Amino acid sequence: MKARVHIMLKTGVLDPQGEAVRHALGTLGFEGVTGVRQGKVIELDLAETDRAKAGADVARMCETLLANTVIEQYDVELL
Template sequence: MKARVHITLKTSVLDPQGKAISHALGALGFSGVDDVRQGKYIELEIDETDPEKAHQNVQSMCERLLANPVIEDYAIELDG
Protein backbone atom coordinates (compact mmCIF):
# COMPACT_ATOMS: atom_id res chain seq x y z
CA MET A 1 0.00 0.00 0.00
CA LYS A 2 1.23 3.46 -0.87
CA ALA A 3 0.99 6.29 1.63
CA ARG A 4 1.46 9.93 0.71
CA VAL A 5 2.20 12.41 3.47
CA HIS A 6 2.07 16.19 3.15
CA ILE A 7 3.88 18.05 5.87
CA THR A 8 3.32 21.79 6.03
CA LEU A 9 4.19 24.48 8.52
CA LYS A 10 1.20 25.55 10.61
CA THR A 11 -0.30 28.72 9.16
CA SER A 12 0.65 30.65 12.31
CA VAL A 13 4.34 29.80 11.76
CA LEU A 14 6.46 32.07 9.58
CA ASP A 15 7.75 30.33 6.43
CA PRO A 16 11.09 31.90 5.41
CA GLN A 17 11.62 29.36 2.61
CA GLY A 18 8.26 30.30 1.10
CA LYS A 19 9.14 33.98 1.44
CA ALA A 20 12.44 33.36 -0.37
CA ILE A 21 10.65 31.59 -3.24
CA SER A 22 8.11 34.38 -3.46
CA HIS A 23 10.90 36.96 -3.61
CA ALA A 24 12.84 34.98 -6.23
CA LEU A 25 9.73 34.61 -8.40
CA GLY A 26 9.24 38.38 -8.23
CA ALA A 27 12.86 38.92 -9.25
CA LEU A 28 12.34 36.62 -12.25
CA GLY A 29 9.41 38.75 -13.41
CA PHE A 30 6.51 36.61 -12.19
CA SER A 31 3.99 39.07 -10.84
CA GLY A 32 0.74 38.34 -9.04
CA VAL A 33 2.15 35.76 -6.66
CA ASP A 34 0.65 36.61 -3.29
CA ASP A 35 1.73 33.91 -0.96
CA VAL A 36 4.03 30.90 -1.14
CA ARG A 37 4.34 28.15 1.45
CA GLN A 38 6.77 25.28 1.12
CA GLY A 39 6.29 21.91 2.70
CA LYS A 40 7.50 18.36 2.42
CA TYR A 41 5.98 15.51 0.49
CA ILE A 42 6.83 11.94 1.43
CA GLU A 43 5.79 8.76 -0.37
CA LEU A 44 6.02 5.52 1.58
CA GLU A 45 5.51 2.00 0.29
CA ILE A 46 4.29 -0.05 3.24
CA ASP A 47 3.46 -3.74 3.61
CA GLU A 48 0.26 -3.25 5.65
CA THR A 49 -2.92 -4.06 3.70
CA ASP A 50 -5.55 -2.95 6.25
CA PRO A 51 -6.20 0.77 5.55
CA GLU A 52 -7.05 1.56 9.18
CA LYS A 53 -3.89 -0.04 10.56
CA ALA A 54 -1.84 1.54 7.78
CA HIS A 55 -3.20 4.96 8.68
CA GLN A 56 -2.42 4.46 12.37
CA ASN A 57 1.04 3.28 11.47
CA VAL A 58 1.83 6.25 9.23
CA GLN A 59 0.32 8.65 11.78
CA SER A 60 2.68 7.25 14.38
CA MET A 61 5.61 7.67 11.96
CA CYS A 62 4.61 11.31 11.47
CA GLU A 63 4.39 11.96 15.21
CA ARG A 64 7.68 10.28 15.98
CA LEU A 65 9.89 11.11 13.01
CA LEU A 66 8.48 12.69 9.88
CA ALA A 67 6.86 15.84 11.24
CA ASN A 68 7.42 18.21 14.12
CA PRO A 69 3.88 18.41 15.56
CA VAL A 70 4.72 21.60 17.44
CA ILE A 71 5.10 23.68 14.28
CA GLU A 72 3.94 21.39 11.48
CA ASP A 73 0.67 19.88 10.29
CA TYR A 74 0.53 16.65 8.35
CA ALA A 75 -2.03 15.01 6.08
CA ILE A 76 -2.02 11.33 5.19
CA GLU A 77 -3.49 9.79 2.02
CA LEU A 78 -3.52 6.08 1.33
CA ASP A 79 -4.05 4.21 -1.89
CA GLY A 80 -3.61 0.82 -3.46
Protein backbone atom coordinates in the same frame (compact mmCIF):
# COMPACT_ATOMS: atom_id res chain seq x y z
CA MET B 1 -0.07 -0.21 -0.09
CA LYS B 2 1.43 3.24 -0.58
CA ALA B 3 1.06 6.19 1.73
CA ARG B 4 1.79 9.77 0.83
CA VAL B 5 2.37 12.22 3.66
CA HIS B 6 2.09 15.96 3.02
CA ILE B 7 3.86 18.05 5.66
CA MET B 8 3.50 21.84 5.88
CA LEU B 9 4.29 24.49 8.44
CA LYS B 10 1.27 25.39 10.54
CA THR B 11 -0.56 28.64 9.80
CA GLY B 12 1.15 31.47 11.64
CA VAL B 13 4.60 29.86 11.60
CA LEU B 14 7.05 31.93 9.56
CA ASP B 15 8.19 30.22 6.36
CA PRO B 16 11.51 31.83 5.29
CA GLN B 17 11.99 29.37 2.41
CA GLY B 18 8.52 30.11 1.08
CA GLU B 19 9.17 33.84 1.38
CA ALA B 20 12.48 33.47 -0.50
CA VAL B 21 10.66 31.63 -3.30
CA ARG B 22 7.94 34.32 -3.41
CA HIS B 23 10.58 37.04 -3.64
CA ALA B 24 12.51 35.18 -6.37
CA LEU B 25 9.33 34.70 -8.40
CA GLY B 26 8.66 38.45 -8.18
CA THR B 27 12.20 39.16 -9.33
CA LEU B 28 11.61 36.88 -12.33
CA GLY B 29 8.51 38.84 -13.31
CA PHE B 30 5.80 36.72 -11.66
CA GLU B 31 4.24 39.64 -9.78
CA GLY B 32 0.88 37.97 -9.07
CA VAL B 33 2.23 35.63 -6.38
CA THR B 34 1.37 37.08 -2.97
CA GLY B 35 2.32 34.13 -0.77
CA VAL B 36 4.25 30.87 -0.90
CA ARG B 37 4.30 28.08 1.69
CA GLN B 38 6.88 25.36 1.18
CA GLY B 39 6.48 21.84 2.50
CA LYS B 40 7.54 18.29 1.83
CA VAL B 41 6.00 15.07 0.58
CA ILE B 42 7.09 11.66 1.83
CA GLU B 43 5.99 8.47 0.05
CA LEU B 44 6.04 5.21 1.95
CA ASP B 45 5.66 1.67 0.60
CA LEU B 46 3.84 -0.30 3.28
CA ALA B 47 3.49 -4.06 3.70
CA GLU B 48 0.27 -3.50 5.66
CA THR B 49 -2.89 -4.19 3.63
CA ASP B 50 -5.51 -3.10 6.16
CA ARG B 51 -6.30 0.58 5.46
CA ALA B 52 -7.23 1.45 9.01
CA LYS B 53 -4.09 -0.14 10.45
CA ALA B 54 -1.90 1.44 7.75
CA GLY B 55 -3.38 4.88 8.42
CA ALA B 56 -2.84 4.51 12.16
CA ASP B 57 0.74 3.29 11.63
CA VAL B 58 1.60 6.21 9.34
CA ALA B 59 0.03 8.70 11.77
CA ARG B 60 2.25 7.27 14.53
CA MET B 61 5.28 7.59 12.21
CA CYS B 62 4.40 11.25 11.65
CA GLU B 63 3.90 11.94 15.35
CA THR B 64 7.21 10.33 16.32
CA LEU B 65 9.59 11.09 13.42
CA LEU B 66 8.34 12.46 10.13
CA ALA B 67 6.76 15.75 11.29
CA ASN B 68 7.64 18.25 13.97
CA THR B 69 4.10 18.53 15.29
CA VAL B 70 4.92 21.67 17.29
CA ILE B 71 5.29 23.71 14.09
CA GLU B 72 4.12 21.37 11.29
CA GLN B 73 0.85 19.80 10.27
CA TYR B 74 0.54 16.65 8.21
CA ASP B 75 -2.00 14.91 6.04
CA VAL B 76 -1.88 11.18 5.25
CA GLU B 77 -3.12 9.91 1.89
CA LEU B 78 -3.40 6.15 1.42
CA LEU B 79 -3.09 5.09 -2.22
